Amino acid sequence: xxxxxxxxxxxxxxxxxxxxxxxxxxxxxxxxxxxxxxxxxxxxxxxxxxxxxxxxxxxxxxxxxxxxxxxxxxxxxxxxxxxxxxxxxxxxxxxxxxxxxxxxxxxxxxxxxxxxxxxxxxxxxxxxxxxxxxxxxxxxxxxxxxxxxxxxxxxxxxxxxxxxxxxxxxxxxxxxxxxxxxxxxxxxxxxxxxxxxxxxxxxxxxxxxxxxxxxxxxxxxxxxxxxxxxxxxxx
Numbered sequence: 188x189x190x191x192x193x194x195x196x197x198x199x200x201x202x203x204x205x206x207x208x209x210x211x212x213x214x215x216x217x218x219x220x221x222x223x224x225x226x227x228x229x230x231x232x233x234x235x236x237x238x239x240x241x242x243x244x245x246x247x248x249x250x251x252x253x254x255x256x257x258x259x260x261x262x263x264x265x266x267x268x269x270x271x272x273x274x275x276x277x278x279x280x281x282x283x284x285x286x287x288x289x290x291x292x293x294x295x296x297x298x299x300x301x302x303x304x305x306x307x308x309x310x311x312x313x314x315x316x317x318x319x320x321x322x323x324x325x326x327x328x329x330x331x332x333x334x335x336x337x338x339x340x341x342x343x344x345x346x347x348x349x350x351x352x353x354x355x356x357x358x359x360x361x362x363x364x365x366x367x368x369x370x371x372x373x374x375x376x377x378x379x380x381x382x383x384x385x386x387x388x389x390x391x392x393x394x395x396x397x398x399x400x401x402x403x404x405x406x407x408x409x410x411x412x413x414x415x416x417x418x419x420x421x422x
Contacts (some may be wrong), residue, residue: 225421226287227251227264228325230277230318231296234339235268237406239395244403247294249410254417265290273300274314281321292417293322296336298362302355303341312365319373333375334416336409337363339384345391345398356385378412 229235229247237245243252247264254261267277267284274297295318301311319335326332341347342355363381370377384405387393393405401409 224260224262225254225291226262226289228286228290228293228322229264229266229268229296230281230294230322231266231268231336232272232277232300233268233270233400234299234336235294235296236266236270237403238270238400239397240400240403240406244406246406246409246413249403249407250413250417253410253414257414257418259418259421271300272297273304273306274298274311274318276300278314278318281318286325289327290325291327292332292334292420293326294334294336294413295319295322296338298338298366299341299359302338302358302362308361308365311362312369315366316369319369319375323373323375330374331376331420333373334413335366335370335375335377337366337377337379337381339401340381341399343385343388344394345387376416378409378416380409380412383408 227247227250235245235247236242237248242248245266247266251261251264265287267280269276269280272280277297297318298311298315301314319333322333323330338359340356340359342350342352342359347355359381363379367377384393384401387401387405393402394400395402
C-alpha cells in the first residue's frame with residue numbers, strides 16, 4: 188500500500204514539475220483577457236440626436252454599430268444634445284449633467300443655432316473653446332480622442348429655398364473657420380461634414396421629410412468618418 192502511494196505521489200510530482208517547466212519556458216504569448224467596453228460621449232444639438240430619424244440612425248448610434256461590426260466593444264453612446272440648442276445652451280446642460288468619471292472618445296458638434304439666431308462669431312468662439320476644453324477633460328485629457336464635426340450648411344436644404352442661401356453659406360463658413368482654428372489649436376480631431384451635406388441640393392435622399400435635417404443615409408457618412416478616426420486611435 189505504501190509503495191503504491193509513493194508511486195502515486197512521485198507520478199503526480201513529475202506531472203506537476205513538467206507542467207511548471209512548460210509554463211516557464213514556453214515561447215507562446217500569454218493570451219490577455221479582453222478589456223472592458225469603450226465609451227463614447229456625444230455633445231451637440233439636433234444633428235447629434237438625429238432629429239426626424241429613428242435613434243438607431245443618428246450618427247452616434249451608427250458609429251457604435253459600425254465599430255461593433257469591426258469587432259470593437261462599445262457601450263451605447265451617451266448623448267447630451269437637444270434640437271435648437273446654441274453653444275451656451277449646450278454649456279448650461281453640460282454644467283447640470285452628471286457625467287461618468289471619463290470617456291474613451293468624445294464628439295462635439297455645435298453652432299448651427301448660433302448662426303441661425305444671428306449670434307456673432309466672436310461670441311461663439313469663446314463658448315466653443317470652453318466646450319472643447321471640457322470635452323478634452325472628459326476624454327481623460329487626451330486631445331486626439333476628441334472629434335469635432337463641422338457645422339452643416341442648412342442653407343443648402345429645401346427648408347432654405349426662400350432664404351438667402353449664399354448669405355447662410357458664408358456665415359456657416361465663418362463659424363466653421365472659427366471652430367476649426369480652435370480645434371487645431373488644441374490638437375483635436377476634425378471632420379468636415381459641411382461639404383458633403385451641400386450635396387443635398389441635388390440629392391434629396393440625404394434629407395429627411397422636414398426638408399432640413401440629415402437622413403440616416405447622410406449620418407452614415409459621418410459615422411464612417413468617425414469610425415476611421417476611432418479605429419486609428421485604438422490601434
